[in-house]
Amino acid sequence: MKILLIGANGEIGKILQPALAKNHEIISAGRTSGNFRIDLSDSNSIEKLFEEIKNIDACICVAGDCYTGDLLSLDEKKLNIGIENKLLGQINLVLIGQKYLNDNGSFTLTSGKMADKPVKNNISKAIVNGGINSFVLAASLELERGIRINAISPAKVSDIPIQDLINAYNKSVEGIINGEIIKVNY
Template sequence: MRILLIGANGEIGKILNPALSKNHEIISAGRNSGDFKIDLSDSNSIEKLFEEVKNIDSCICVAGDCYTGDLHSLDEEKLNIGIKNKLLGQVNLVLIGQKYLNDNGSFILTSGKMGDKPVKNNISKAIVNGGINSFVLSASLELERGIRINAISPAKISDIPAEDLINAYAKGIEENINGEIIKVNY
């Protein structure tokens, strides 16, 4: 399978890239590194990436910034960090990428535990992760050409065995599931 991995040099990407490359061809993309550059907050950058990278079977996104802080420090500007980058960035990957992805391809987005089980000082992450999960559930009902979409919702990465994380993403791309929120080590 030919997989576009966005955020390949980030915390999750560094775990997934070598593991998935054993059985798949990985094309890496990121803000500052990778085979291709992408700015998730810019739909033109997303479109350019899909125009440059051809014949993609799966698009995995493990990138996206989000503000961490308490309710009293949160304002529209800080909230928009996660909304524009992580939430809208991943939504736009699907909205734009669905035109380019191969038939029967898949999108794997990344949300996180805060969407289901928020903790103090993470309101922005709760909003963004919940939004990603809701998007996956609803988009799975409408994607065409056999394209599937799932989200991986991990707990704190440092608390997850690497193998559990790898298996969750592999399940999303290799199994015929659609509209699933795959929770990892809640």
């Protein structure tokens, strides 16, 4: 399978890339590293990436910035960091990428535990991760050509057994599930 991995040089990407590369061709993309460059907050950058890479079977996104801070420090500008980058970035990845992905391909987005179990100083993450999960549930009902979509919702990566994290992404990419939020070690 030819897999586009966005955020391959990030915390999760560094775990996934070597594990997936054992059985698949991995094309990496990131803001500052990887085979290709992408700015998730720019839909033109997303379109350009998909135009450059052909015959993608799966797209995994493990990238996206989000503001961390308490409610009193949160304002529209800080909230928009996560909305424009992680939430809209991943949504646009699907909206644009669905035209380019091979038939029966898949999207695997990344949300996070804060969608279901927020903690203090992480309101922005809760909003953004919840939005990603809702998008996956709704989009799974309408994607065409057999394309599937799922989200991985991990707890803090340092608290997760690495193999559990890898298994979650493998389940989404290699399996048949659609419209699932795969929770990892809550």
